[in-house]
Amino acid sequence: MKAEHLAPIGAALARLLSPHAEVVLHDPATDQVVAIWNPLSGRAPGDPSLLGELDELSESGPDVYGPYPKTLADGRRLSSVSAVVRDEDGQPAYVFCVNVDRTAFDEASRLLAAFAAPVTAQPRALFEHDWTETLNEVVAGYVRERGVTVDRLTRADRLAVLGRLDAAGVLSARRSVPAVARALRISRSALYQLLGDLRKDADADPS
CATH class of the missing domain: 3.30.450.20 (PAS domain)
Structure with missing residues (x-):
C-alpha cells in the first residue's frame, strides 16, 4: 500500500x-x-x-x-x-x-448557554391586552392536547376552540375574526358559520 x-x-x-x-x-x-x-x-x-x-x-x-x-x-x-x-x-x-x-x-456553546437564561413572565402592563398572544396560546394548547395539527381539527374541535377563545375574550376583540380564521386555517365565511352554531348552542343551553 x-x-x-x-x-x-x-x-x-x-x-x-x-x-x-x-x-x-x-x-x-x-x-x-x-x-x-x-x-x-x-x-x-x-x-x-x-x-x-x-x-x-x-x-x-x-x-x-x-x-x-x-x-x-x-x-x-x-x-x-x-x-x-x-x-x-x-x-x-x-x-x-x-x-x-x-x-x-x-464559542458557540458559550453563546447558546448565554441565551439559555431563565425566561421571566411577560410584563402584564405590556401584554394584558394582547389578545393575539391569547389566541395563539389557546390554539396551540388545544392541538397539543388532541395530538393533531390545526389542519386535522374536526368541526367539533373547532367549535371547542372557539368556545375557549370566547371565554378568554378573544372573540370580542376588534378585528379578531381574520386572525382567528388564519389561526384555524379556515375561511372567514366558514368561521362565521361556526360562530353562528356556537351562539345557537349557547342559547340552547338551559344553564
Whole structure:
C-alpha cells in the first residue's frame, strides 16, 4: 500500500471539515509525517510524527484511538482521532490523524448557554391586552392536547376552540375574526358559520 492511495481520503476529510480541522498521514515505521492537509499545527511532510502519544502500535492493538485532547502552541484546544491503516500482514502501515480545532464550537456553546437564561413572565402592563398572544396560546394548547395539527381539527374541535377563545375574550376583540380564521386555517365565511352554531348552542343551553 502506498501513501498516494490514501491521499484522496485525507483530502476529502480535510475538505469536509475545513477550516476547523487538519488531517495528517503518518508513517509509523519512520515516525514521520507523510502528508498533511490544512496544517493547523504548522507541520509539513517529513516532520517528526511523535506518535509516542498513542499506545504502542502492534498487531493486537486497537485500530482507532480517541477522541483525545491536544493543544496547539497558541493555546487552541483540539479533539483528535487517530486510525491505524494496516497492510496485508496486519502490521501498521500508516496512521491517519484528524485534529479538530474546538475554538469555534466552544464559542458557540458559550453563546447558546448565554441565551439559555431563565425566561421571566411577560410584563402584564405590556401584554394584558394582547389578545393575539391569547389566541395563539389557546390554539396551540388545544392541538397539543388532541395530538393533531390545526389542519386535522374536526368541526367539533373547532367549535371547542372557539368556545375557549370566547371565554378568554378573544372573540370580542376588534378585528379578531381574520386572525382567528388564519389561526384555524379556515375561511372567514366558514368561521362565521361556526360562530353562528356556537351562539345557537349557547342559547340552547338551559344553564
